[in-house]
Amino acid sequence: MAGDGYLEWMRREGRIVIVGASLAGLRAAETLRKEGFTGSLTLIGDEPYEPYDRPPLSKQVLLGQTSADRTALPQRMEFDAHWRLGVAATGLDMANRRVRLADGDEVEYDRLLIATGVHARPWPHEAEADLDGVFVLRTRDDAAGLQRRLVGARRVLVIGAGFTGSEIASACRERGLPVTVVERAAAPLVGALGGVVGQAAAELQREHGVDLRCGLMVTGLEGDSAGRLRCAHLSDGTTVEADVAVVSLGATRNTAWLADSGLGAGPRGIACDAGCRAFDVRGIVTDDVFVAGDVARSPHALFGYQFLSLEHWGNAVAQAEIAAHNMISASSDRRPHLWVPAFWSSQFGVSIKSVGVPSLGEEILIAQGALAEHRFTGVYGYQGRVIAAVTFDQTKWLEFYQRQIETAAPFPPPFPTVDRRPEGLRPVPADFPDPSLPTHAPSVTLSGYSPTDRRITFTPVRA
Amino acid sequence: MTQATLLGQILDHANRADPYPLYAELRKTPVYREEDTNTYVVSNYWEIKGLLHDPRISSDARNLSPRAAGALPDQEEEESALPPTFLKLDPPEHDRLRRMTMRPFGPPETPRRVHNMRGELSKIVSDLIDDFGDREQIDLVDNFSYPFPVTVICRLLGIPREDEARFHTWADTIAASLDPDPSEDPTERRRIAQTARTDLGVYLAGLIDERRKAPGDDMLSALATEHGPDGQMSQMEVLSTAALLLIAGHETTVNLITNGMLTLLRNPDVLKRLRAEPQLAVPLVEELLRFEPPVQLLPQRTTLADIEVAGTTIPKGASLWLVLASGNRDPQRFLDPDRFDPDRKDNQHLGLGSGIHNCFGAPLARLEAQIALTELARRLDNPRLLEDPPPYRQNAVLRGPRHLNIAFDGCRP
Numbered sequence: 001m002a003g004d005g006y007l008e009w010m011r012r013e014g015r016i017v018i019v020g021a022s023l024a025g026l027r028a029a030e031t032l033r034k035e036g037f038t039g040s041l042t043l044i045g046d047e048p049y050e051p052y053d054r055p056p057l058s059k060q061v062l063l064g065q066t067s068a069d070r071t072a073l074p075q076r077m078e079f080d081a082h083w084r085l086g087v088a089a090t091g092l093d094m095a096n097r098r099v100r101l102a103d104g105d106e107v108e109y110d111r112l113l114i115a116t117g118v119h120a121r122p123w124p125h126e127a128e129a130d131l132d133g134v135f136v137l138r139t140r141d142d143a144a145g146l147q148r149r150l151v152g153a154r155r156v157l158v159i160g161a162g163f164t165g166s167e168i169a170s171a172c173r174e175r176g177l178p179v180t181v182v183e184r185a186a187a188p189l190v191g192a193l194g195g196v197v198g199q200a201a202a203e204l205q206r207e208h209g210v211d212l213r214c215g216l217m218v219t220g221l222e223g224d225s226a227g228r229l230r231c232a233h234l235s236d237g238t239t240v241e242a243d244v245a246v247v248s249l250g251a252t253r254n255t256a257w258l259a260d261s262g263l264g265a266g267p268r269g270i271a272c273d274a275g276c277r278a279f280d281v282r283g284i285v286t287d288d289v290f291v292a293g294d295v296a297r298s299p300h301a302l303f304g305y306q307f308l309s310l311e312h313w314g315n316a317v318a319q320a321e322i323a324a325h326n327m328i329s330a331s332s333d334r335r336p337h338l339w340v341p342a343f344w345s346s347q348f349g350v351s352i353k354s355v356g357v358p359s360l361g362e363e364i365l366i367a368q369g370a371l372a373e374h375r376f377t378g379v380y381g382y383q384g385r386v387i388a389a390v391t392f393d394q395t396k397w398l399e400f401y402q403r404q405i406e407t408a409a410p411f412p413p414p415f416p417t418v419d420r421r422p423e424g425l426r427p428v429p430a431d432f433p434d435p436s437l438p439t440h441a442p443s444v445t446l447s448g449y450s451p452t453d454r455r456i457t458f459t460p461v462r463a
Numbered sequence: 464m465t466q467a468t469l470l471g472q473i474l475d476h477a478n479r480a481d482p483y484p485l486y487a488e489l490r491k492t493p494v495y496r497e498e499d500t501n502t503y504v505v506s507n508y509w510e511i512k513g514l515l516h517d518p519r520i521s522s523d524a525r526n527l528s529p530r531a532a533g534a535l536p537d538q539e540e541e542e543s544a545l546p547p548t549f550l551k552l553d554p555p556e557h558d559r560l561r562r563m564t565m566r567p568f569g570p571p572e573t574p575r576r577v578h579n580m581r582g583e584l585s586k587i588v589s590d591l592i593d594d595f596g597d598r599e600q601i602d603l604v605d606n607f608s609y610p611f612p613v614t615v616i617c618r619l620l621g622i623p624r625e626d627e628a629r630f631h632t633w634a635d636t637i638a639a640s641l642d643p644d645p646s647e648d649p650t651e652r653r654r655i656a657q658t659a660r661t662d663l664g665v666y667l668a669g670l671i672d673e674r675r676k677a678p679g680d681d682m683l684s685a686l687a688t689e690h691g692p693d694g695q696m697s698q699m700e701v702l703s704t705a706a707l708l709l710i711a712g713h714e715t716t717v718n719l720i721t722n723g724m725l726t727l728l729r730n731p732d733v734l735k736r737l738r739a740e741p742q743l744a745v746p747l748v749e750e751l752l753r754f755e756p757p758v759q760l761l762p763q764r765t766t767l768a769d770i771e772v773a774g775t776t777i778p779k780g781a782s783l784w785l786v787l788a789s790g791n792r793d794p795q796r797f798l799d800p801d802r803f804d805p806d807r808k809d810n811q812h813l814g815l816g817s818g819i820h821n822c823f824g825a826p827l828a829r830l831e832a833q834i835a836l837t838e839l840a841r842r843l844d845n846p847r848l849l850e851d852p853p854p855y856r857q858n859a860v861l862r863g864p865r866h867l868n869i870a871f872d873g874c875r876p
Contacts, residue, residue: 368518368554375558377518396819399516415768417518419554 019043020115024293024320031324045090055144062171068144092261118251133229136395161188165248170347195431269297272335276323356388366424381411480852486789494775506789508796515818528780545703612713621681718757718863744833752814834856
């Protein structure tokens with residue numbers, strides 16, 4: 001198996017298996033074929049559907065503008081592949097290069113791409129989660145079910161005001177439904193964008209008639225005798241009557257099936273190098289297992305080589321393309337995945353976009369526009385450098401700030417800009433929650449970079 | 464070639480027919496400075512793209528330093544008593560006025576306005592071509608490219624048909640004043656243009672009053688009566704916006720269509736293809752906007768701070784020219800940039816600008832050009848150029864032929 005000969009053989013008649021038939025899996029498959037891979041290609045997906053697009057699920061689908069079964073991702077090209085849909089991967093045998101499937105079958109590979117993504121974190125109390133009217137929103141089926149139940153709903157309770165929760169609340173308000181949003185932090189979007197922007201998001205929600213309750217938790221969901229959701233109990237002792245509840249508590253990476261595989265996979269994703277090659281548990285990089293999309297966790301040069309996992313649409317596409325290219329390329333032709341994180345959201349009539357990693361920011365400066373107008377550009381600084389930016393309805397400036405991030409430009413930006421308001425002249429603390437405090441479960445946190453200040457802290461769950 | 468002459472040559476009418484070699488020369492100095500006027504000229508694609516998204520760049524002439532006089536002859540335009548249009552304003556005023564103008568024009572509030580004009584545009588184009596009669600030679604500018612967009616803007620604004628002729632005359636006069644002819648007496652020209660502007664203003668003011676009382680489905684009614692989240696436009700703002708739509712909306716489209724036909728006649732294989740596959744019009748117009756953009760350069764920008772571009776520091780308050788037409792032919796960005804190739808992939812040209820000031824009327828301009836060129840290609844039998852290059856207008860910014868004399872063997876039905 002001399003290197004070059006093997007690669008040539010691999011490209012010609014090797015077997016490539018992609019686990020995960022969503023955005024990243026599809027784009028990787030297309031890239032493999034486009035770059036000349038002619039061997040056998042198998043795509044495995046646990047859902048019975050061809051790859052579909054998720055962003056519309058919490059927007060157009062809930063609004064009834066399109067139906068969940070019309071969100072199929074456009075294929076950029078025709079390509080030949082074995083599709084194993086509706087069957088989950090349940091295990092990985094790295095030594096023998098086999099993927100085990102839920103139906104007992106096994107699929108052999110020469111190169112494997114894992115793009116299993118994430119699933120919605122379920123409501124922790126199983127009996128309550130099973131109540132009729134309680135939903136999560138991640139899949140096509142989730143969206144279709146929720147959309148049906150919104151017809152004639154009396155009040156919708158959204159648990160968690162991250163991006164998905166806020167988009168759901170927005171869609172419900174647009175449909176004229178009464179909505180209560182319960183968020184444990186002081187404002188919506190705080191985890192992603194910090195408290196300063198969170199306050200603007202909170203105003204936006206309230207102006208659109210959302211009954212927004214922050215700094216609170218839902219302590220229990222209660223059903224009627226027929227098992228239908230009736231109300232929710234909150235940590236301040238109050239009760240919300242609602243017949244639909246959407247649990248939007250973030251996502252968990254789909255790595256459980258890799259538990260005993262020896263791959264460096266855990267609840268935070270699968271660690272991989274910048275070229276998308278997975279690490280095993282010993283910290284050794286594999287050469288035949290690659291990772292892409294939400295489930296991947298890779299070091300990023302722009303952010304101190306921290307291992308980042310990004311639940312971003314654009315990242316899934318870019319990373320899949322790089323992974324696919326690298327899977328069938330000699331080591332000297334491989335490319336790093338150095339995508340600048342970027343995501344967007346659309347809620348309450350506002351287009352929110354961000355680049356960089358806002359949650360690494362210590363301070364924020366409103367460089368253009370005004371928070372109060374819900375039309376602004378916020379720039380995040382970390383150790384005197386620009387590390388991220390977010391825009392509310394000011395997308396067209398974002399490209400400029402992306403270049404500021406890429407060049408590690410000084411923070412605060414020392415120059416005046418158009419639309420710079422007096423209140424934006426000073427940086428203020430970005431007000432992110434302490435990352436060592438868990439939000440959903442007790443955990444052990446490892447912190448500190450150098451051996452002298454490294455410590456392990458146990459943090460119990462907060463009530 | 465000294466630096467001072469390069470800009471002078473670009474403005475020199477003698478080079479109007481083919482300024483592209485001068486742009487290639489210009490690109491050798493990514494930030495080119497003209498000493499006398501403190502003007503900085505940027506001509507490479509990526510640098511222009513960056514500056515169009517740079518919040519330190521202002522479109523408001525009030526931010527120019529007194530030293531930056533500008534090398535262009537005074538452009539006057541609608542400088543009368545009207546407030547500056549959003550073209551010459553920065554956010555937040557720019558954003559507010561542009562948003563309010565967008566409401567009746569495009570998405571999200573009015574997503575189908577342009578689309579719904581398709582039938583009407585086709586009709587206007589057909590009628591104009593029918594008017595060629597049995598002539599076998601026309602001036603495309605006077606007989607087609609000019610009357611078409613003016614008629615369109617009349618319909619869009621809601622100018623009554625019986626007033627269209629008067630409106631055309633004012634529009635012609637004002638547009639002509641944007642394109643100074645050195646042989647004419649400037650004082651007399653200014654007086655004529657000023658009179659036309661005043662007459663047009665009085666006319667529009669009267670029309671706006673009527674629309675306030677009895678609004679129609681047109682843009683003028685919407686601008687005059689709509690009360691959105693940004694409030695309502697003042698009378699002066701409606702007037703200045705209407706004047707902007709009129710001028711910017713047709714002076715550019717005339718050149719897009721004329722340049723388009725000129726390019727097609729120079730590339731008969733493409734003309735033949737367009738006749739056979741009308742759907743080619745869409746990528747073809749994009750390529751035209753790259754290859755022969757009607758707005759060659761943006762001369763109205765200035766810097767709010769010292770800015771470093773490609774190793775040169777442009778000082779605060781300098782006059783900044785962004786040569787879009789040069790960026791569109793930058794070999795660092797486009798493969799074989801001097802080739803007209805309607806099949807070009809990834810054609811992210813600068814022909815309509817980029818960033819917050821990107822062309823407001825782009826959807827309409829694109830549709831007008833697509834319909835006009837497809838119909839001309841379909842109906843003219845064996846069209847050919849009688850003069851190449853044709854005579855050009857004086858204007859270096861809004862560049863296009865003054866006449867385009869073409870011959871053909873007849874008009875197909």
